[in-house]
Every structure is written in structure tokens, then in C-alpha cells.
Amino acid sequence: MGGNGSGGNPVRRPNERLTSWFHRSGWSKGELARQVNRRARQLGAHHVSTDTSRVRRWLDGEQPREPIPRILSELFSERFGCVVSVEDLGLRMTPQAAAASGVDLPWAGGQTIELINEFSRSDLMLGRRGFLGTSLTMAAGTSLIEPMQRWLVPTPAAPEGAPPPGAAPAAARMPGPAGVSRAGLDQLATTTAQFRVWDAQCGGGLRRKAVVGQLHEVTELLQESAHPPAVRRRLFGVTAELADLAGWMSYDIGLQPTAQKYFVLALHAAKEAEDRPLGAYVLSQMSRQMIHLGRPEDALELVHLAQYGSREQATPRTQALLYALEARAHASLGQPPRCHRAVRLAEDAFAESAPDDGDPAWLDFFTRAELCAENAHSYRDLAYVAGRSPTYVSRARPLMEEAVAGFAEDSERRPHLSHQRSYALALIGMATVHLLAREPEECVRLTERALELASRLRSERVSNRLRTTLAAVRREHGELRAAAGLAERLTVELPERETSRAG
Template sequence: MGGSGAGGSNAGKRPNEQLGSWFVRSGWSKGELARQVNRRARQMGAHHISTDTSRVRRWLDGEQPREPIPRILSELFSERFGSVVAVEDLGLRTAHQSPSVSGVDLPWAGPQTVALLSEFSRSDLMLARRGFLGTSLALAAGPALIEPMQRWLVPSPAGETRRAEPAGSSRRPSRLSRPELDLLESTTVMFRQWDAQCGGGLRRKAVVGQLHEVTDLLQEPQPEATSKRLFKCAAELAELAGWMSYDVGLQPTAQKYFVLALHAAKEAGDKPFGSYVLSSMSRQMIHLGRPDDALELIHLAQYGSRDCATPRTQAMLYAMEARAYANIGQPSKCKRAVRMAEDTFSDAGLDGEPEPDWIRFFSEAELNGENAHSYRDLAYVAGRSPTYASLSEPVMERAVELFGKDEEHQRSYALNLIGMATVHLLKREPEQSVVLAEKALGVARRVRSERVNTRLRKTVDTAARDFGDVAEVVDLTDQLAAQLPEAAEAV
């Protein structure tokens, strides 16, 4: 029978139809689910968990398991289906936990932000296990995600935006010099370049370690100007740690870093960067099949930075708005957002003001890639529409052409090659699709990005399902199996 900690309440139990529905759709047996729960529990150090088929049957019959079982089940089903399956979606209850260790509804105040960044980055460095940082990490979605993020716009009470040293403090004064601050900021730029060129899997731990070092500096007494620059540095490193985590498939970890990055951006008083963090969160929600949440996050980003974001940043936000509308299935709003992105981008750089490094990635190639993917997504939502696929094709071709000349953004090159391959599949042109997928495979082998690998596998699987009798597709399937590494542990 299940060991202590695996069981729960039997009071007034009725069959759990929600859990039963997800279980049937998963294709797992009771024994397989039990083994996965036990394996995940061991990874997170919950060695008291010992689940078997009879225990799984009791959960299906209505028994409420105790923590951490509900969160383990939520993550396993989320990974299985590629979208958020919350504890509540499974008909389960989760214990209340303090904001310091769970969820995204965190205090919007400097000292707490520093403490949470320090705690989370330290846990990540120590545990570094796939998707798990203790018992508390789970994806948030819907109102549970959107409502806390809306507090980004609420002004902080006077005196709470910076860490203040208590009177008579005996702590040594900070010796952080301007050149040291400059070096910290330039290191962040270097990490961002590595990520674009090599994928999120190569330097993720280094970024997390640097973030932890910055939080140590923020816990020392600092002049206000220095503190503000350090919060900005922390925000950029946390966003990059989130982006790298997203790229290698650690979705709950990525979301937590994004949320903490938004908090740090608020402390730095950097609304444009806050809008960029929200755009990263929006992209993740599209990836997880939550386009309505993605649209809410983008609208929050646009509203919060409407009076201070550069044209390039505004164009990026319009492009992400188009992606959200495409995935919701609203063609007219998608096309309008695409036009706004193009029109606004044409103003980028005209005022002569220097752009922050974090938005420089949004080039003409990136603009074309985003807009092409919006049309491509519309094609899928509209039942594999050849009309929208044809709209996507010339824009995607331009993105592939431009990224092909850009050695720095190899991951984006691979993603757009794969995007172009999917467009040819939509147009029922498997041979052309294979040519592009083969090019993407060559890039994927050089880039540490599980996101690239997953999209490529999915595209080849689609080709094999729809055109399995085409010789080129058969050959590509064999190449993929031989050359593309299976998902590796994140580093």
C-alpha cells in the first residue's frame, strides 16, 4: 500500500471525474502513473512517498492525496499535454502555502524582492533538477497569474522602493565602484549574446549564479543610484534566467524567474523593461496553449509602457499581440496588430536615442519572423487554411533570408527554418518542407535549445503522419532519430 504522505482524506468521497478524464486521455496505466509520481517525489527529496496502483485507484475513486502529490500530478499532466493542468483542473485541493515559497502573488517591495530572488536562485543552483525546486513550484494561469501581475502598475508607497539601512547599522559600507557596476552590466550583455547564439542550455547555471551574486550586493547598504542600477541588473538577469529555463523546457522555473524579474524591474523604475518581461511571459503562455492569458499580459505591458517605450519595443509588443490574437482565432485583430508592428518598427531609431541592449534582438528579421508565425498560427487555428499559409510564406522567407546572414541569432534561424517547413506542410508541399527541416536539423545540433528540438520533432512527426509515403520524409525521420539528441538535463 502507499506509504505515509501519499494518502489523504476519504471524507464523503465520490469518484474524481476530472482526474479520471485527464488520466484516460494520458494513455498511462495506473502502474505507470504511480512509478512517475514516485520518481518525481524522489527527485524533490520526498522519500516518504511510496505510491502504487491501488493508491492511484483510490485517487480516481475520490480520495484527496496530501501534498506534495497534487502538485506532482499537476506537473506530470502539464508536461504530458504541453499546457497548464492546474491542481484544481484535476479535481484536487492543494494546501495553502506562504507567498515566499509558492505561486506568483508576491509582495511588491524591495527587501522582499531581494530575499525571494536570493532564495530562489540559491535553490535553483543547489537542486538544479528538471522542473523541480522543492514541493511548491507549479505553473500559474488565468486570474491567479494575471491579477498579481496587474499590481506592477500600482505605485509603490513612498520609502518602500529601496532597501533602507536601519539607523546605527554597523554593517560595512559598500565598496562597489562604478567600473564594477559597468562590468556587471556588460556581463549581462555577454550572457544574452551567448543565449541567442548557443541556446539556453549552455550558460543557464552561470546566469543564475550571477543573479545570486547581484542579490548579495543588494543586501548590502548601497547609495540609491547604485541600488537602482543593481535592481535593473537583477531584473535583466532574472528575465534571462527565465528565458533560458523556458528554452530548455523548465516551465514553472521560467515563470517564477519572469515574475521576480518584473518585481525587480519595478524596483528599478524601468517600465519599458517591465513590459519586455511581460512579453516573455506572454510568449510562454502561447507556448503552453493559453493565448487568452498571453493577450492579457501583452495588453498590461502596452498600457504600462505606453508613455516611455521606444518604437522598437512598442513594435515588439504589437507583434506579440498579433501572435496572441492569431492563437485565439481573431484574424482581423491579428492583421491589425501586424500592421501596427510594421508601422511602428519603421520609426525605430529615427530619434537617434540609443536602444537598451535587451531590445536590440528585435530586428527586421525578428519582426518578419513574428508576423509570419502569426499568419502561420492563424492557418492552424482556421483548420490548416492554405490562404493564411500563403500569407505567411513570403514573410517567413524574408525572415529565413535575414537570419541566415546572422551568426549571432542561430536559434532564431533554426526556429524560422522550422516555421517555414510547417508552412510548406500546410500547403501540402512535403519535399520543400524536408529541405528546410534538414537545414534546421543542422543548426539544432549546434544549439542547446530543447525548444528548437521539440518544434523540429513535432514538425517531422506531422510530416510523417501526413506524408509518410514520401521517400524524402522517410529519410528525414531516420536522420532525426539518428542525429537529434533526446531531451537532456538542463544546466
Template sequence: MSRDIRGPNEKLGTVLALAGISNAGLARRVNDLGAQRGLTLRYDKTSVARWVSKGMVPQGAAPHLIAAAIAGKLGRPVPLHEIGLADADPAPEVGLAFPRDVGAAVRSATELYRLDLAGRRGGGGIWQSLAGSFSVSAYATPASRWLISPADSSVAREAPDLREVRDGNGATGKDGAPNADTAPQHVGHSDVTKLREAAEDARRWDSKYGGGDWRSSMVPECLRVDAAPLLLASYSDEVGRALFGATSELTRLAGWMAFDTGQQEAAQRYYIQALRLARAAADVPLGGYVLASMSLQATYRGFADEGVDLAQAALERNRGLATARTMSFFRLVEARAQAKANEARACEVALKAAEGWLERSREGDPDPSWLDFYSYERFAADAAECYRDLRLPRQVRRFTEQALSRPTEEYVRSHGLRLVVSAVAELESGNLDAACAAGTRAVEVAGRISSARTTEYVRDLLHRLEPYGDEPRVVELRERARPLLVAPA
């Protein structure tokens, strides 16, 4: 369906010309993006001609998919108003802002939490129809503002009397204030402790079952139901810093889980808000951790140079602040990006520095709880991926053996990813039997978790095995992997 607006949509026509997208090309891109979100769309070049020449506005998610398709070609976010579709069904570019003001930052984050829940329950919202696909340029302003000022001067908040501002539905009042019956008037340390415990539980579930597991998917619900009312209540500067830190951890986790399930647009918005909350918390290492997560996403999406920049931003602000183990992880993330950029020397330097920092770490160091996962085995696993990207199979095998030396039920997803990397190394070394054996174990692990990223690793392995497609071992592995590849991520 579509509805008319007055006259031709000259804005859309102009941007399409700028992007070099034909009518048929745009229709194809929109249909493909819709399919990725579970939508069946059948637009063609005639549909696009009507949007441009007659000013017809498609309904539902289509305007936002149009913006996403054009953004993917231009390499930057494309707001609806730029293409003359701002008066379509409202879905603001929620979560992309990095406000300077703390109050505005609270509103930006809580707006994201509310809309995300609508998306999960209703099949729309941020998961399907928000404007703009993943665009690495959206990280430029958040990273620069965080580098300039990684901490706010004060975050104390005095909320209005909730009994006076409560609206007729008993939900929220002025300034988005929470329900007076359910939200505390003043936040205390015990409230923050509950959020931190929720974050620790979520990290364990995510590592063991993947970002798509139903237990992991409770994180957005926790942000909306538990964290948002606290952010909108009253708190001292001391409690507020702790509250922002705990909420930043949960928000980064929501982003990581979205990333793991292939929801790149949602992950990007969560990461931006997590970085802004870390700034309000005056927690520079946590902000660096969020930047490292942004770097991994940018690198995974093919923007290795930007991934290097984001990792180096995390490093630069944390010199003299973060623990040795934390600095090691940041250098490791930089190495991942350098490898993807095919900068072998820079990757080696970063890996050596990461290993050096890790060797300097000691039991009893005040490492943050969110870094519990990082061990020498994790360092070896990422080093193996670096050498895989640099096409050095001997080094991949060496580090993969170390990474797999102590498999644990606590980090099931990581174990599965390491097995795939091991299989690739064996294949590139000419050991087809060993590659298929490791691949079979990886498929078994991948079948126990809900992780689109792990599935994508398996898919890549099968692609590499295509030249050996008639080999019985490869045929068997492909059959074992078939249920995994056809199942919803």
C-alpha cells in the first residue's frame, strides 16, 4: 500500500541520482532488506517511479528500508526528511544521538529502550523498520565527543514528584517520568547492585547460549522495566555515576547480543547509547570497552580502517587508567582490525603489545567484572583469527591449539568459533580430514546455541570447502550443517 503526497518527490529523485541507484536497483535493494527482516516485498521499478514522480509514500517499514538501501550505497545515514519521506509512519532515528547534556542523554537512552520492546513484540520497531542501516560514520561523533570529554561534570538529578506528573494511563508523565506506583523516588546503591547482578547473569547466558537465546533476550526488557525508571528518578552524583555505569554495561550487552544475532542496526544504536552512559558514569575503561565493541563490529562489517581508529581511541584515553589486562584486550581488538586491513606489521606490533600487557597482569589487579572472560586462551583465539585474515595457516594452527587447550562449558560460543577457525587453518594447510573433523565439532557446538555469528562462521567454512564438494567427508559435513543453516538465527 501507499498514499499520496502533493507533487513529485524531488528530494528522493535527487538523492537517488546522487547515489547512482536506478529505479530497478532501489526496488531490488528494498526487497532484499525486507527479506532480511522477514518481510515479503515485491516492489519493482514502476513502484519506485511512482514514489518519485507521483509522490506516493509506501506504508509500513518501506520508507525506512528505502533510507537504509540508499544509506548503504552512500556510506552514511540517510534521514527520512532528506528523501522526502519524513511524514511516513513515524520511526525516529532513535539511539543515534550522542547528546552533550546529561538530561538529553537520559531521554535518548530511555527512548531506545521503549522502542526496542515494541519491535520485539510487534515485529516492527528498531528490529525491522528504523531508518538507516549500519553506517560506520555514525560512530564518528560519539567517538570524538568521548575523546574530547570522557566524563560529565555532574549527573545528580532531582526528578519531579511522580504523583503529580503521572498521566491518565498510569505509565509516564512529564519528561518521560516513570509510573509513580512502580518507580523509586530516590535511587540507592541497592538498586544499582540489582542492575549489575542482571548484567553478570546476562553475560554468562550470552557466552553459554548465544545472543539469540531467550534468556539473553531479556536484557532489553530489563533496560526498559528496571533501568529506565531508575534513570528518570532522583539520585545523588555518587549514586548516579554508579547507576549510569551499570546501565551502560547492560546497554553494551544488548548491543553485543544484537550484533551476535545479526541485528547490526540495533547493535549500533545500543553501542552509541552505552558509550554516552559510560561518559556520564565517568568510567573511562568502560567507555573504552564500548569503543572496542564498536571496533569489532566495524571490522566485522568490513570497515577495518575505522575499526583501527575506534580501538586506538579506546587505548589513547585509557593510558595510565586501565589495568594491564584491560589494555591488553584493547590492543588485541586493534590487532583484529589491523589484520582485516591487511596491515601485517601493525598487527604483529599490536599482538606483541597485547601479549606483553597480559603477561604484566597479576592476580589481585582491580580488573573490571566485565573483563572476566579475557584469558590467555581468548588472546590465542583472537590471534589465530588475525593470522587467518593474514593467510598464515601455520600461525593459525599454533594459536588455535593454545586456544582450544582448555575447552569450557562456560564459553560455548567461543569454543565453537575457535573450532571453525581451526578447521580453516587445517584446510589451508592441505589437511582435509582434520578440517572436516574440526568442522563437524563446530557444527555440533553451533547447534546448541543461538548465534547468527557462529552460523556465519560455519557458512564461511562450507564455502571454503566447495572445491572439495564431492568428497564424502565434505558431503557429510554439509549434511550435518544443513539444519543449522536453514534454521532461523
């Protein structure tokens, strides 16, 4: 029995939840078995050898042993683009320590350094989905929100002359230089900024490993010796930015549990850096991921936490970003009045921003075009929720047009610094607006423009949105010859990649 990863259960009832997800997936029993085996090999669980008869027993009510429940949760989550938990599948998983979930971690500086160091090293060494084995799963709901709320709890002040809270004892520190020069810190900041440029231009899949490697080196630097408080805070700030970027790149190529773990570690580092706006930004990234995974309630909780925690320090442009993401969450929840209010607040806050506000470098991406794209997507999502409402389509259209025009101008004006991925996503968003307006020819034309950009990116997020948009066109307008031709091009130019090999 150990070889197939299942345990016996003499009295069983059919697992109706698993059966429902299975039928909706369109997979055959053999295909599901093959995917489970392939994922198990990636996890190093070589003892797992599933076949169609074993899948049939699961549907009949047999409870599989670990790591099968986690593998099934991940496979179905990817298939449906939302979090499908082990419990949603009617399965049980072995209880685990809180820290093993990857979210409920101790809020202590020394342990934060160790966790980031260990996690980034494992990522570099193995570089594949599930590299931490069965301990790495997506958290959602209360198990995600409650640990993140501890970000707001003040860190106790250390007695005079004592090391910072959570710092490793002196005997445990590795020998190293007494400090880091200002020039060295500035170089780290410059390198991090360059990584952000590459991500915006090329997508998350091209330079992810380089970011993880830099992150690992910075944590090594933090472990080397006692640093002055100001230097230590700045090093933690760089660590938070790099961990956030590693999470963002992982999210962009479809490594969702990996992305969430990096985001959580980034939030811990931001707390050690005493940088509330940076922590709010990390929470906004987590909120965006939850919207992507079909968890708008969690997204809203996270963005409200970000707003509350940074309300006294956030610049107007940071506030605009948070309001725009709040609008996205309200739109996904089908709450028009609250969505309208958040869009208006985002517009007002952005209008109040000025070049001398002291906006951090990680906010450089949030231009007027980005704001328009976010608000346009909110109205586009409301249109979907409201059954293709012309009212919301008419609100989305001018905003999306302004976003596309802004990204196009930026691409022509400074091609080496432009946000090509955002441009591609805005084109796809504009295409979906035309599809909602029952203008399939224009939808296909814009999708083709997006494909030209996407072929130069390593972004599964862009590729998947292209596939989804084209599938919708062909489903609703199957007679459109141009859509069929573009679908063939998409298959050739953007074949579905194994995200486990990305980065």
C-alpha cells in the first residue's frame, strides 16, 4: 500500500466533492493519475505510483495518504485558477506545525533571516515546484489573514546595549566585516532597481533565479556580524524588496505557493526594517494574488490591513495603489457602490501626488497608465459580474484606452525601461472589453498585438490570459476565421510551459 500513497478504509462513502471537481476538470482517470505521478516525482516522492484503479478508489471514498491530498489540491487549483483546498476535495491531510504552512511564522529578526536564507537556498538548489516537499501549500482565509495581522503588533524595544529583538546571539554569528559601507548599500539598492526593470520588460521567468541568488547573499550579509541599527534596518529593507520581487516573479510564472511564501517572508523583513509603506506594498501584492486565485474576500482583508497599517506614512501615490486594489476586490465581489468609491479615492489620491513626495523606488511602476489599467479592470470585472452590463463596459472602455495609449507612448519614448508586461496585459484587457461589447474582430486585433509582445516575455500570467481570451472568442464567435488562425499562432509561439522549470 505504501507504494501508491493510499491507505485502506473498510467503510467508505463516495467522495462527492472530489467527484464533482474531477468531472468539471474534464480529465480522465488516467490523465489525473499521470499528473499525480509527475508532480510526485517533482516533489521527490518516488514511492508514489498511481493508476486509474487507484483514482477510482479515491472517488469511491478512499482517503489517500500524504503527499497525495496536497498534490491533488495543487493540481485542481491550477486547473480552475482558484484555491481548491484539500478540504474542498473532501480529503484529509496530516496535521502539521503552524510554521510548516509557510505563513504563521515567528515575528523575530534572527529567525526571519534564517528562514529567508534557508528558503532561498532551497529554491536555488532545486528550482522546481514543490521544492520544499509537501510542507509548501497555499494558505487562505483565516489561516492567512490572522498571521498577517500580527504585522501591526509593535516589536518590543531592546534594552540599552542589547542586540535587536530576534538577532542571533554573538556566539552564533559568523565572522565578518564590522559593517557595510554606504556605497555598498547604495549598490544593493541599484541592483534591486535593475531587477525590477528586467521583470517589467521581460516577465518573471527570465531573471527570477538571479533575484533569489541576490536575496540569499543579502541574508548571508545580515548573518555575518552585528550591524549598526540604521544599517541593519536598511539591509532588512533590501531583503524585503528582494523577497517581494522573488514572490512577484514566482506569481508571474505560476508558482503560487512559492510566491506566497516569499511575500510572507518579505512582510516579516519589512517589519524588521520598520518600513510600514513597504509592508503595505507587500500586502498589496498578496491581495493581487488572492484576486487572481478567486479569493476576493481575502484580497479585501489584506488590502484593508495594508491601508490601516500605513495610513500615517503612505504617500498619496501609495494610497492610490491601495485604493485601486480595493476597487478590484470589491468588483470581484460584485459590490458596485464600494467599487465606485474606491476608484474615485484612487483617482483623487493619485491627483494629489507630486514628484517631491519622496515616493520609494519600488513605486516607480505605478504610473497614470497603471492606475487607469487597474480601474478599467475593476469596471470590466463588474461588467462580467453584472451579466455584460453596458454601463460598466462604457466605464471601462475610456480608462483602458488611456492605459493602452500610455503604455504605448512609454514604450516608444524609453524602450529599455518600459513596462512591456503591463502593456501586454492592458492590450488583453482592452480586448476583453471589446468582447464584452460584442466586437469580436477588434478583440482579435488587440489580442494579436498582445501576442507580439507576449512572445518576448517569460510570463505565464500573460500567456494564460491570452489563452483564456482567445478561448472565449472562439466559444462565442466560432465562425470567426481570424480567431482560429490566431489560436494556432498562440500554440506555436507560446506553448504551455512546465512552470516547474521556469525561473
